[in-house]
Amino acid sequence: MAKIAFILLCHKDPDAIIKQAQSLTAVGDCMAIHFDARAPRQDYRRIRAALADNPNVTFARRRVRCGWGEWSLVAATLAAARAALDAFPRATHLYMVSGDCMAIKSAEYAHAFLDRRDCDHIESVDYFRSDWIRTGWKEERLIYRHWFNERTQKRRFYAMFELQRRLRLSRPIPGDLEMMIGSQWWCLRRRTVEAVLDFARARRDVMRFFRTTWIPDETFFQTLVRHLVPEAEIENRTPTFLLFTDYGMPVTFHNDHYDLLLAQDYLFARKISPHATDLRRRLGVLYASEGARFRVSNEGRALFRFLTAKGRIGRRFAPRFWETESSLGRNRELLIVVCKKWHVAKRLLDRVRQLTNLPCIEYLFSEENARLPDLGGIQSTLAKRHRHRRALMRMLFEYYETDRLIVCLDPANLDLIEDFCRDRALTRILEVECQYSDAYLSGHALRVGLAGDRTPAEALARLLPAIRDDFGHESDRIRDRGFENHLRIREIDSAEANAAPLAQFLGVPHDQARGIAETPHLFAD
Known part of the structure; x- marks a missing residue:
């Protein structure tokens, strides 16, 4: 021994x-x-x-x-x-x-x-x-x-x-x-x-x-x-x-x-x-x-990175010099759905596809396997997508032969939201405000490595308020920027109340927007 x-x-x-x-x-x-x-x-x-x-x-x-x-x-x-x-x-x-x-x-x-x-x-x-x-x-x-x-x-x-x-x-x-x-x-x-x-x-x-x-x-x-x-x-x-x-x-x-x-x-x-x-x-x-x-459970290092990274706001990648003055196109409209619960945003986009002819792309800057067409390699990695963000978006407009495009972004991607909102194109933001149960937050902690299967319940209970506050902080940062055309739908509101911002965001009639807002189990986990 x-x-x-x-x-x-x-x-x-x-x-x-x-x-x-x-x-x-x-x-x-x-x-x-x-x-x-x-x-x-x-x-x-x-x-x-x-x-x-x-x-x-x-x-x-x-x-x-x-x-x-x-x-x-x-x-x-x-x-x-x-x-x-x-x-x-x-x-x-x-x-x-x-x-x-x-x-x-x-x-x-x-x-x-x-x-x-x-x-x-x-x-x-x-x-x-x-x-x-x-x-x-x-x-x-x-x-x-x-x-x-x-x-x-x-x-x-x-x-x-x-x-x-x-x-x-x-x-x-x-x-x-x-x-x-x-x-x-x-x-x-x-x-x-x-x-x-x-x-x-x-x-x-x-x-x-x-x-x-x-x-x-x-x-x-x-x-x-x-x-x-x-x-x-x-x-x-x-x-x-x-x-x-x-x-x-x-x-x-x-x-x-x-x-x-x-x-x-x-x-x-x-x-x-x-x-x-x-x-x-x-x-x-x-x-x-x-x-x-x-x-x-061995999540200590991930927790430390999570807690110390908060508040360090800045661009993830500096823009390439040839992209500094580039534009998505003055006559184009980029519609950005911002939602922390990715499954809710994807469910919303599925319904939008059914009722409109708008091309929709889900979390292309967060998911490596996001469904994207072959654009010559610029779409091949998340790093390339972030680095050539405007060039990528221009190519997507051209690929779909459209002047209106919907994408999903995580609220943490404030640098991307700011960059697109500075563009000459018209940018609209639809923030989807969800409720976060302890069960959902626990699942999130497991998915991103902040906790493991063997993390003690007491340690997880102390972590959940920090995650909930972090989600709220991301939303506050977006609202503090005062973006034009920033609209919001909320889980706690009725479908009728959510129909008005949806209609304005999508540019569709109120009845069609209400049909989207009434999507069955839209906010369900």
Whole structure:
């Protein structure tokens, strides 16, 4: 059975470190602690004194002064790893954690998880071909030597880089290594860590190279594990759940994230707020629990993208320069049905087709498989349709040999609505306002990946109001724009009341519009 030796790198909050060590070792796992040499000596003494009688805790023999982006972080990890291997001969896995990490599964679950497959769990992707580094330096991290800390010695750091660049003092990457990159939070088998330490002793040239690379904690283990371990024995993902903002800062979890964290397909989470005392208490108890069952739905990343993307309004794709002044045609009419419930809009368009001769196209900018004629490839992907939106619409007018065309758009596509309303063609908007039951919102969350089949009911119940508010916000944004020819029909209104805006939108007699408004089960889910 798996036995974990945790490698804990920490630099503050001695009380939290003591509790973390006691919690993780209470069920038989062990821990090697490296406490930053920059931290107060009295804090270190306090931790050692509190854990002195715990046989499952050891400390790195040498404390390193750690700095972000420096080799010191790798040196501290290696020191703690050596201490763990020496002190705990029965440990089968070494798991890298920080003082901000906490278990989000029980020890029973974690051990079974590690026993399930004999492999190393580490995110390790190609340094140059992947997009792991989104912005900033890439090759420069490796081919130049970095002796100073970028955060505390910024002027020296960049002056030395500029000097090397001007004098062309770049260096080669060790020829037998394929550089990899990934999260520093890994769980490696004992024999893998032993192989890394043996390699480090034998290959001083590689160690010299990494000592002056920038941010080596994202490349050292990731590269060497790939070099030493067969690919089939590597699970290419971190076992620790972590999120980053658009600014590259880690997301912090608080007391109300307990259910969300437990539903993620990970063993630990980072970062837990130091002020989330209730969350820390509950997670501490959880690790020692027996018989706990976890409903893993793994929607955390999708939820974070959903919640943080709200309010960032802008065009999805910039228009091509040749389309900037293009027009659908001054004498043409584009009729846009805007509805969040796609099945309702499609049912409405089916009825319009039956009673009029207007060509109707459903959600061509949202559904890859929307029914479109062959227009020479411009219709082949959603990206092309968005990018060449006006050219696509002109071609559809020409294909159907008409000056009037109906399309469906999702309310989220405000950029498209605005673009078409600025055109010389006459544009009318018919907004279809629907009611949203909890059952429908739950189904929507499942369809778009905000929830899974195993998402706890409590977590889903907290999510539904956010989705309902988001739908309302999309509708408000459209109304706030004050578009001309903006009409609306509502599920709560009678067919007679909805007939008037339908008649104006379609340009048909009132009786014909009432026939459309009376479509059986128009708003049914």
